Amino acid sequence: SSPSASAAVEAAPPGFFLERVLTVHHWTDRLFSFTCTRSPQFRFVAGQFAMIGLMVEGNPLVRAYSLVSAPWEEHLEFLSIKVQDGPLTSRLQHIVPGDGVLIGRKATGTLVTENLLPGGTLWFFATGTGLAPFLSLIREPETYDRFDRVVVVHTVRQVAELAYRETISKDLPEHELLGDLVRGKLLYYPSVTREDFPNQGRVTTLVESGRLFADLGLSTLSPDRDRAMLCGSEAMNADMRVILEARGFTEGANNRPATYVVEKAFVTK
Ligand code: A2P
Numbered sequence: 294s295s296p297s298a299s300a301a302v303e304a305a306p307p308g309f310f311l312e313r314v315l316t317v318h319h320w321t322d323r324l325f326s327f328t329c330t331r332s333p334q335f336r337f338v339a340g341q342f343a344m345i346g347l348m349v350e351g352n353p354l355v356r357a358y359s360l361v362s363a364p365w366e367e368h369l370e371f372l373s374i375k376v377q378d379g380p381l382t383s384r385l386q387h388i389v390p391g392d393g394v395l396i397g398r399k400a401t402g403t404l405v406t407e408n409l410l411p412g413g414t415l416w417f418f419a420t421g422t423g424l425a426p427f428l429s430l431i432r433e434p435e436t437y438d439r440f441d442r443v444v445v446v447h448t449v450r451q452v453a454e455l456a457y458r459e460t461i462s463k464d465l466p467e468h469e470l471l472g473d474l475v476r477g478k479l480l481y482y483p484s485v486t487r488e489d490f491p492n493q494g495r496v497t498t499l500v501e502s503g504r505l506f507a508d509l510g511l512s513t514l515s516p517d518r519d520r521a522m523l524c525g526s527e528a529m530n531a532d533m534r535v536i537l538e539a540r541g542f543t544e545g546a547n548n549r550p551a552t553y554v555v556e557k558a559f560v561t562k
Contacts, residue, residue, distance in 0.1 A: 306353050309344075309395040310335055314388050315368060321453045324422070325386055326361065326372045329394050337400035338407075339364055339433035340426045340522070342559065344397030345371060346381050353395055356381050357559040359425035359524070360400065361457075363432035369396065372425040372456060402426070403554045404522050406439050408545040410552060412520040414511065415440040418496055418533055420448045420525030423558035427524065428457055431465065437474040440520070444480045444509065448496045448529075450487040458483060480509055497532045516541045521553040530555050 305311035312329040319325045337343065337360055346355030362370040375386040388394065404426045409415070415436065417427040424447050430436050436443060449455055461481045466472055484492040484499060492499070492508065499505040506513045514521070514537065521542065523533050534544075537553050545551035 305395060306348070308398055309353060309355075310398060311393050312369065312396050314390050314392045314394055316390060317388060320456045321451070323375055324372070324454055324456060325375060326370060326456065327388060327394075328362070328368045328370045329396070331367060331369045332396075335369070335396060335398065335400075337364055338405050339429040339436065340404035340406070341400040341402040341429075342426070342556075343400045344395075346395050347384055348393075348395065349380075349384065354381050354384075355395060355397065359402070359404075359429070359556075359558075361425045361428045363429050366432070370428075372422050372428070374422055402556060403546055404430070404524060404556050405547075405554075406430070406436055408547060408550050408554045409439075409520040409522075410545070410550050412440065412552070413518045414442040414444060414520070416514070416519060416521040417443070417445045418521060418523050418525065418529075419446065419558070420496070420529045421454070421558055422456075423524035423526070423529075424456060425524070425558070426556070427522070428460070430522075431461065431475070431479060432471060434471065434474060437478050440478070442478050442480065442511075444482065444511070446482045446484070446496050446499075446505065448484045448486060448494075448525075450485070452485055452488050452490055455483045455485070482509060496529065497536060500533075500536055514540050514542075516543070516552040519552075523553065523555040525558050527557060530557060 310332040315328045317327045342359040344355040345358045358371045466476045542553045543551040
């Protein structure tokens with residue numbers, strides 16, 4: 294039988310909260326998301342990540358996961374790949390409601406709006422599970438206070454991997470509290486690389502060809518007007534970094550705001 298997470302966590306080791314899984318959603322055989330309870334003491338800023346995982350043979354086995362949920366939400370939400378021989382995700386993919394999960398007490402990370410200088414359009418460039426931090430940011434009203442326009446660009450291999458597509462394009466614009474902010478400001482550009490889809494190709498290609506800007510009716514990227522956050526595979530981050538820096542963007546960090554920031558989509562096993 295498959296390894297079960299159920300009895301794996303009985304008490305939280307130092308530095309962690311013990312939370313309970315509430316819902317699990319399997320997007321594909323490579324991708325799932327789940328929600329869990331949230332300790333009132335757990336604080337984070339949209340775009341940050343925390344260490345999360347399971348007790349395995351008496352020890353915490355944890356990886357960095359971006360928060361999908363917004364800071365104002367009652368529950369926590371995470372998006373994960375599934376790797377059959379991955380030390381954590383081979384186990385985590387089997388969680389069911391009621392199971393215990395460990396959540397590190399301290400959230401951190403560079404993909405926070407505070408690390409960007411004020412600007413007009415905020416671009417989120419994600420591949421795969423790199424979408425996660427941007428799901429939190431697009432549900433955070435402050436994002437819309439700081440920027441006139443927010444664009445989510447998400448590239449995946451297959452259409453089914455466009456996780457949260459309905460959330461972004463439908464639920465959020467209809468949300469009773471956020472809808473008004475989102476409808477006027479949020480644009481969504483999904484692209485697919487290995488199946489037929491209206492927007493095809495890697496984000497890097499779409500930027501360099503200008504197709505992305507033509508499709509959205511926006512000007513090409515400029516540090517005078519645009520800000521960017523990158524979250525994807527190392528290769529995507531590296532290639533987009535080169536593209537941005539060639540256009541005059543400079544990298545920001547905590548306490549040193551600039552015109553773009555970057556973070557790896559961490560969990561690969
Ligand atoms: P491709 O199908 O052309 O490799 P993965 O599932 O491997 O993490 O990839 C997620 C998405 O990121 C895929 O659509 C993949 O495109 C794309 N990708 C991979 N490497 C790069 C890169 N260097 N620049 C832009 N996109 C990339």
